[in-house]
Amino acid sequence: MPKLVIPLPSERPWRAEVDRLLQNSWPLIQQGENQEKGAEQSGRMAIRLKRILEFSSTVTTIAFGVLMTFIFGYCRHAIGDAHSLKLIISSFVTFSTFLSGLILMLLTLNLLTLNHPNTRRKQYMAVVVLTYVSSVLLTLTSLSLLVLLPKKYAILAFILLPIVVIVGLLIYYHGLQLDEADIIAGYEGQKAELKRSSKLSSSVTTLSFGGMVGSISGYTRNVSDPARKPHINVGFFIIFTTSLSGLFSILLALVLPSLNSPITRQRLITFTKFFSYFLLMLQAMTAIAFSHLFLEEFVLPAFFPDNSWSHGLVCYGIWP
Secondary structure: OOOOOOOOOOOHHHHHHHHHHHHHHHHHHHHHHHHHHHHHHHHHHHHHHHHHHHHHHHHHHHHHHHHHHHHHHHOOOOOOOOOHHHHHHHHHHHHHHHHHHHHHHHHHHHHHHOOOHHHHHHHHHHHHHHHHHHHHHHHHHHHHHHHOOOHHHHHHHHHHHHHHHHHHHHHHHHHHHHHHOOOOOOOHHHHHHHHHHHHHHHHHHHHHHHHHHHHHHHHHHHOOOHHHHHHHHHHHHHHHHHHHHHHHHHHHHHHHHHOOOHHHHHHHHHHHHHHHHHHHHHHHHHHHHHHHHHHHHHHHHHHOOOOHHHHHHHHOOOOO
């Protein structure tokens, strides 16, 4: 029995039509992909710029506080003082850090408002280079401050400072990768709480570094007076504890989003919150430790320049 053969329509016209449509739409597809890549790169750049802006503001704040303390503390030193050369070097490095952080902050703010791709790319490279420069200058500022400290504290700080810098850089880039990734499941509700704790820890740490310079200034002026050494030594101990604990809290807050376990993350966020309150308590203890020296050195001499206040307080048994 002969087979029935049904003629099928030729596939060539359909293929030609499909190929023609694909060829016409290929430039549009490439344009859409380029726009998506450009938007993705722009989003990543914006995230990095926001982090750099936070870093630059922190550097500028720390350097400004240190610089003001040097300005008001250095005027009491004679030119031939043994600490004068160290203070001049520390002041110069601190001023360079402040200037670098300020320029970095202004460039970052300007870059966030630019829309031209080529201009943004060129200025972004300048911002990245200036970020590294500010990091190096901030480290040099810390080292210059440590030179002014008593040796028993300087040795401990010299050991801990490189470790903190290396860990801070590693966690910075790790946190940058986390910001560029997708939103972590279950982290949205914890993000605001972690940010509040991080801001409190950052503020206390910044004030501690500024207070460290003030305590250095008080130590270099009053090292010859044995009666004032206990207040300064206690203040040194508390302020170093606060500074290092604040750095630990900031680094811990940066690494928390990488944890996969929501329960562990929530427990550590709660720990970070209470630890920030503990840092605030240490800050208050630092203020109490230095209040005696501050009152005697600045407040009372401002109202009694002839030093008559000390005789009156000693007579009434109020002042030792």
